[in-house]
Amino acid sequence: MDKHDERFKVANREALIGVGLALINFLWWFGFAYGLGSKPPEEYSYIFGLPAWFFMSCVGGFILMSVLVIFVVNVYFTDVPLEAKDEDIE
Amino acid sequence: MNWAVIIPLLLFIILIFIIGFWANRSIRLSKKDFMQEYFLGGRELGGFILAMTMMATYGSASSFIGGPGVAYTEGLAWVLLAMTQVVTGYFVLTVLGKKFAIKAREYKAVTLTDYLRTRYQSHVVALLAAVSIIIFLFSAMAAQWVGGARLIETVTGIPYTSALFIFAASVLIYVIIGGFRAVALTDAVQGSVMFVGTLILLIATVIAGGGVEEIMQGLTRENPNLITPFGADLTLTPAYVSSFWILVGVAVVGLPQVTLRAMSYKSSKAMHRAIIIGTVVVGFVMLNMHLIGVFARPILPGIEVGDKVMPLIALEVLPGWIAGLVLAAPMAAIMSTVDSLLLLVSSAFVKDIYVTYLKPDASERQVKRMSFGVTAVLGIFVFLMALQPPDLLIWLNLFAFGGLEATFIWPVVLGLYWQKGNKYGAISSMLTGILSYVIVDQFFNQPLGVHSVVLPVLFSFIVYVLVSAGTTQNYTTPVTNPTR
Numbered sequence: 385m386d387k388h389d390e391r392f393k394v395a396n397r398e399a400l401i402g403v404g405l406a407l408i409n410f411l412w413w414f415g416f417a418y419g420l421g422s423k424p425p426e427e428y429s430y431i432f433g434l435p436a437w438f439f440m441s442c443v444g445g446f447i448l449m450s451v452l453v454i455f456v457v458n459v460y461f462t463d464v465p466l467e468a469k470d471e472d473i474e
Numbered sequence: 475m476n477w478a479v480i481i482p483l484l485l486f487i488i489l490i491f492i493i494g495f496w497a498n499r500s501i502r503l504s505k506k507d508f509m510q511e512y513f514l515g516g517r518e519l520g521g522f523i524l525a526m527t528m529m530a531t532y533g534s535a536s537s538f539i540g541g542p543g544v545a546y547t548e549g550l551a552w553v554l555l556a557m558t559q560v561v562t563g564y565f566v567l568t569v570l571g572k573k574f575a576i577k578a579r580e581y582k583a584v585t586l587t588d589y590l591r592t593r594y595q596s597h598v599v600a601l602l603a604a605v606s607i608i609i610f611l612f613s614a615m616a617a618q619w620v621g622g623a624r625l626i627e628t629v630t631g632i633p634y635t636s637a638l639f640i641f642a643a644s645v646l647i648y649v650i651i652g653g654f655r656a657v658a659l660t661d662a663v664q665g666s667v668m669f670v671g672t673l674i675l676l677i678a679t680v681i682a683g684g685g686v687e688e689i690m691q692g693l694t695r696e697n698p699n700l701i702t703p704f705g706a707d708l709t710l711t712p713a714y715v716s717s718f719w720i721l722v723g724v725a726v727v728g729l730p731q732v733t734l735r736a737m738s739y740k741s742s743k744a745m746h747r748a749i750i751i752g753t754v755v756v757g758f759v760m761l762n763m764h765l766i767g768v769f770a771r772p773i774l775p776g777i778e779v780g781d782k783v784m785p786l787i788a789l790e791v792l793p794g795w796i797a798g799l800v801l802a803a804p805m806a807a808i809m810s811t812v813d814s815l816l817l818l819v820s821s822a823f824v825k826d827i828y829v830t831y832l833k834p835d836a837s838e839r840q841v842k843r844m845s846f847g848v849t850a851v852l853g854i855f856v857f858l859m860a861l862q863p864p865d866l867l868i869w870l871n872l873f874a875f876g877g878l879e880a881t882f883i884w885p886v887v888l889g890l891y892w893q894k895g896n897k898y899g900a901i902s903s904m905l906t907g908i909l910s911y912v913i914v915d916q917f918f919n920q921p922l923g924v925h926s927v928v929l930p931v932l933f934s935f936i937v938y939v940l941v942s943a944g945t946t947q948n949y950t951t952p953v954t955n956p957t958r
Contacts, residue, residue, distance in 0.1 A: 406723075409561055425702055435701050445557065
């Protein structure tokens with residue numbers, strides 16, 4: 385059953401990693417957007433022509449997540465067979 | 475009529491047909507079970523195709539035509555909102571993950587309904603699932619067809635009815651003959667067209683606007699709110715924008731068209747690649763496409779109908795034939811959503827109702843004939859509906875997305891990871907999700923300043939946990955599905 389299958393341990397860990405990534409993504413996105421974007425527009429600073437809040441939150445956040453996802457998948461994700469193993473079939 | 479635009483669109487449609495015929499060949503040659511082949515592509519999707527079909531199925535007309543239109547009106551705040559979708563690129567496949575793929579294989583599930591029926595060993599759960607898929611996705615699909623036909627009408631000048639006919643005929647042919655494999659492969663082509671198309675258009679728009687700085691200054695001159703995260707009238711609150719993390723972000727895990735894809739991949743390697751490609755592609759396309767809408771504003775001020783922003787800016791900043799190629803992108807977005815929904819609704823009829831309940835001993839030939847037939851009849855039915863969409867359909871479409879999320883998210887996710895979750899929890903959670911969504915949406919517009927989907931998702935979670943914890947279900951021996 386579930387508990388004895390090593391593959392599900394791997395799957396559970398990876399699901400938690402997914403939730404963790406989403407949390408980081410949200411905090412970064414929210415923090416920069418409303419942290420830097422809440423002042424009046426005259427006081428905005430700009431990065432590559434875009435308001436800093438937008439650049440950091442949307443462009444920077446996207447780049448950060450891409451890098452994180454590539455890293456996490458390559459380092460922490462494990463290959464497992466998906467087909468049922470013979471001894472598992474009841 | 476604008477031939478420079480029509481010819482690239484035609485070439486695009488022809489390419490899609492070739493893929494459909496090729497997929498049909500591989501269905502006929504395959505030795506595997508017909509339903510697995512037709513409705514799930516034989517569980518053989520590789521990483522690239524998986525990522526693309528997820529992105530394309532999900533990036534529908536609403537986000538592709540409507541999105542840039544709203545971004546045009548609201549400014550950078552709407553791009554911020556759209557970027558909540560980056561999470562879907564990795565979240566769905568990591569959270570449903572390998573466990574879902576393994577379980578689906580073990581259960582021999584071909585549809586989400588199959589999975590739920592076997593997991594909960596309950597026909598009530600299965601029927602609730604099949605019926606909500608049929609009702610909501612049918613309405614969603616019809617609304618998308620209207621969008622597709624309108625787009626052809628705007629871009630080429632062909633009248634609405636003929637445009638609808640062209641659109642319907644092209645989609646129907648490749649879906650009917652090619653099944654899921656054709657849908658996934660064409661999605662990959664369509665996704666690539668979206669990727670390249672938005673990139674070309676963004677670059678051309680920036681050049682036409684005299685550079686990003688110039689465009690930002692133009693926006694600030696017109697209305698400084700356009701470059702804030704609060705929208706043109708400062709009406710987009712952080713709570714409201716953040717609640718899109720649920721609607722178009724994490725709760726997408728519950729959408730049947732998305733979960734289906736999470737059981738269709740070949741190997742864990744394919745899944746790993748799809749997570750990476752998916753994240754990059756979703757983020758890239760969403761960012762570019764919505765930025766185009768914002769950047770279009772100083773170049774073409776005063777566009778009244780948001781849906782026309784994308785076609786008009788393409789025709790403005792690009793030479794005709796490239797505009798045709800780029801405008802194949804929104805067309806691709808609509809087609810790739812519609813084709814998946816069509817096949818999904820068809821599988822709900824054929825697999826979840828006909829084979830499971832009406833005729834379990836149907837022969838392979840009968841199932842084949844049913845599958846082609848039901849898909850065709852559904853297509854024709856949607857076509858007729860889209861000619862003059864009835865009010866009920868428009869009303870149902872409003873609930874399709876959030877309604878399906880609130881219905882399916884917990885029975886799927888908790889069913890996967892929480893052993894104690896049972897059929898009583900699932901049934902009450904599904905009913906709570908859908909009913910509370912309709913009620914909240916109709917009577918309390920944006921309760922607590924968040925999108926209507928948030929509370930129902932919360933309610934259905936509480937109900938699932940409480941009811942499952944309070945009841946015990948006695949499972950008989952594991953039931954396997956009738957296979958052939």
